[in-house]
Amino acid sequence: MNAHDEDRMKKLLQQALPPVDGEAGPDRDLWPAVLKRLDAKPAGASSGWAWFDWALAVGLVLLVAFFPASIPVLLYYL
Amino acid sequence: MNTHPYLRAYLAGICVPTIVLPLLLTFVVIRLVNQVPIPVEQVLIFPMAVVPLLWGLWNMLWLWSAPHTHLPIGLHGAVLPVLLMPIGALLATCLGVLAIGSHGVTWFQAFHVPYTLIAPIFLAALAGYYLIWKYIVGFLNRALGIA
Numbered sequence: 001m002n003a004h005d006e007d008r009m010k011k012l013l014q015q016a017l018p019p020v021d022g023e024a025g026p027d028r029d030l031w032p033a034v035l036k037r038l039d040a041k042p043a044g045a046s047s048g049w050a051w052f053d054w055a056l057a058v059g060l061v062l063l064v065a066f067f068p069a070s071i072p073v074l075l076y077y078l
Numbered sequence: 079m080n081t082h083p084y085l086r087a088y089l090a091g092i093c094v095p096t097i098v099l100p101l102l103l104t105f106v107v108i109r110l111v112n113q114v115p116i117p118v119e120q121v122l123i124f125p126m127a128v129v130p131l132l133w134g135l136w137n138m139l140w141l142w143s144a145p146h147t148h149l150p151i152g153l154h155g156a157v158l159p160v161l162l163m164p165i166g167a168l169l170a171t172c173l174g175v176l177a178i179g180s181h182g183v184t185w186f187q188a189f190h191v192p193y194t195l196i197a198p199i200f201l202a203a204l205a206g207y208y209l210i211w212k213y214i215v216g217f218l219n220r221a222l223g224i225a
Contacts, residue, residue: 073185074203
């Protein structure tokens with residue numbers, strides 16, 4: 001493919017793909033908002049579960065404290 | 079690091095019971111030093127061999143099934159006591175260290191655990207397994223690049 005062919009191909013491509021009318025994109029950078037949303041979503045979801053996990057841990061400690069006989073049984077299965 | 083993911087899953091799974099094992103051995107040392115007439119070492123085959131093996135295999139199973147089931151690793155680990163507790167009780171009964179009575183079970187002919195306490199212990203095991211698998215095994219899986 002020589003230079004003439006390349007120019008011809010370029011013109012044909014430009015004719016086949018007309019320029020986009022109107023705004024080419026948003027007027028502001030959207031990437032920081034995407035990052036903020038990605039960061040916020042797992043934190044919100046995990047905080048609810050964190051309370052549940054803490055409740056389980058407290059229940060486990062209370063059971064072991066009130067029934068020390070359960071300690072060797074639990075260790076046996078660990 | 080995409081090679082041997084199941085080997086890494088097995089190693090991550092056996093980590094916790096392997097760390098707990100020396101704690102159990104202290105019970106044996108205390109018994110031998112103080113000459114306590116309770117043969118704790120008779121039941122050590124279960125936490126020494128069966129529990130780490132099943133933890134490793136259970137983590138391998140999670141690695142294999144997670145893409146299909148999308149089950150969180152904490153819930154997957156919480157199911158393991160359902161499998162482990164009957165096996166452990168059966169093994170202890172066969173070894174003669176666990177006697178099943180009408181009101182409860184007796185360990186080493188010395189420690190009586192009533193049936194009313196077994197249900198909370200089972201629930202505690204579920205909770206403990208859930209937390210350990212979610213936070214420790216999950217962390218190990220991430221550290222080894224399989225989660």
